[in-house]
Amino acid sequence: MELDAITLALRLTNAVLSQLSTVLKIQAVYIFSDSEIVFNWIKHRPLTSVGVRILNRLIEIGKITQHLQSMGLQVYFAYIATKYNMADCATRGLTQKELDSHFWWTGPDILKDPPESWPSTFNAFNCDAGFENEHQGASTIEKEAEIVETLKEPKEVLVTKKDLNKIQTIDLFVSLRKYSLQNAKRVVALVLSYIRVLAARANARRKFPIKLSALLEEVPTQNTPQLSGKEIATAGKMLVKQHQLATITPAILKSLKHLNIKFDPNDLLRCFGRLGKSDLDGESKIPLIVLQNSWLAEAIIRDCHNNGHPGISHTMSLVRQSFWIPKLRAQVTRVIRRCIPCQKFNNLPYKYPEQGDLPAHRCDGTEGKSYGCIITCMATRLIHLDVVSDLSTTAFLMMLHRFFARCGLPEAITSDNAPTFTLGETILGECLCAIKNDPAVERTITNREIQWKHITGHGKEASMRD
Structure with missing residues (x-):
């Protein structure tokens, strides 16, 4: 959070100074924070053990600092004790009486003195002093960018064998x-x-x-x-x-x-x-x-x-x-x-307004015939009942989808070879035969790794069992 605060402060400083540069001459900029860890990151760069996000912030801080220095400004970073930090007042809270005369409005009195009189605990340092890890021929920012790209690159996976020879294993799929x-x-x-x-x-x-x-x-x-x-x-x-x-x-x-x-x-x-x-x-x-x-x-x-x-x-x-x-x-x-x-379904942009009744010709339903499907568990003999609109393959598949979603996937399904109902025997027999031999049904069953079994002809098993 403190690193983000310093980054935001430099962004605002750059934006303000770019507008005031024509009417006001500023020689130095001081960035104060109560986090010594962040200042240690800024001093000792580049780092590879802090993660990509922190390195990205350090790169941005370095770029803005170099831009301000190119405008003839000196950028200093200084430590300030927590008791002088105005930002903590908002989180810790103040009474009305304390807020009337608090340094929240004017800043700490110690910062009104010249920088030469500031205590040594401020540890103010110029950003140029933190570039001791800079290599010849490459700037610190370029080095940090290389580290970030290195961290983002996918690593090759190597499998170690007993003879210590490393070979690359490729994911075939x-x-x-x-x-x-x-x-x-x-x-x-x-x-x-x-x-x-x-x-x-x-x-x-x-x-x-x-x-x-x-x-x-x-x-x-x-x-x-x-x-x-x-x-x-x-x-x-x-x-x-x-x-x-x-x-x-x-x-x-x-x-x-x-x-x-x-x-x-x-x-x-x-x-x-x-x-x-x-x-x-x-x-x-x-x-x-x-x-x-x-x-x-x-x-x-x-x-x-x-x-x-x-x-x-x-x-x-x-x-x-x-x-x-x-x-x-x-x-x-x-x-x-x-x-x-x-x-x-879950994130509606707004509630729909109240609407009137639909016209009569849109509300008249059609009376059709429905069918019931009975599924029996072969272990517990529990019965699952479901309604299908017709005897088509699509209706049968939708019934299977509802059954799988509610009761889970069975290991095997056993169905009869032909119904023995007195009425409609021929029609139901052709329908069940088409269902069992339909490619769409077989694809649905194999996708769920289910084995479809048939009983012996003229057996007395149930219609379909889990």
Whole structure:
């Protein structure tokens, strides 16, 4: 705050003197502050351990100081005790009687004396005296600008091996940052499927077969062009694994040792807490570690938030069901503030005025037929009822979206092969067959990594079960 105050004081000084330079001759400018730390920063420049924001302020102070010196002015910085600081009076408060005769109006009396009579505690120094770290051929301001640019440049991530040879690890999926998490998973799943096909063809002609990773080995081979939920889940783990290889270094692991990070059987880094024997899901017991401020972390947060657009706490709980991201609350807040639907819904610019009744021809509704969908949990036999407007694929998908948003994602869905109702058997059978074979339905199911199962023909199972 004190550094910002000095920066603001120099800005105002520069603006005022630029207007008074033609009618008034000023020889020196004194900047007073009660912060010795800020004066130490101004004296000893450049610094690399104070952060980019402070360096930017120091650069601006140096530029304004040089501009004032080019106008023939001497710029001095001096320390003043807190009891003489007028700015503290506003924050600490004054009574009406004290304010009538307070130096808030005129300034401290000690500053009315000539500078030669000021006490030595002021420690006034010229800004030129603080340039002892200046290198030959480059000014201090140029050096500070170079440091700021160096701090802003992205650092190359190096992975240390046992032989101490350092190699650069490249994030293979960084080009997918422009896609959503679901689309990125589908792209990676297609690539992994192609790799499995190539490996199978090559192994048919090789004496020593190509050994795939454990993640690829656990995915069953299928001859259908559609992606399964298992392939989508494996693609998501592969995204996390490549992210961990490219960004998590031994130094970062050491700084996160309080999270008890270990490798799982698939060589994925997970946070092993104390909930291993709880009733939570496997991903919630030992969540995957994803570093903050990365494209993958933002994609995960956005994917969880888009499922119903919940608030900050609810979005954090959805993320932590499978992932552990350090400093999660700040990132979730940033993502929600950028969410256009949330901003439109929550931040109305003004209240709409009261409006009259709509015309009669706009209020006459149409009487249509509705259908009910029954979903039964196979574990607890709880029943979920929902209403669909018609038997179209779109209405069925919207019903699934509402069910997922309210009750969560099931691991598997079991549906019958044909209804046994007495009336409308043929029509309902064709509708259910079209729903189960529709590409849009299958894409929605695989995006959520759900397995769709069918009962045996002429079985007595329920219509659809969680």
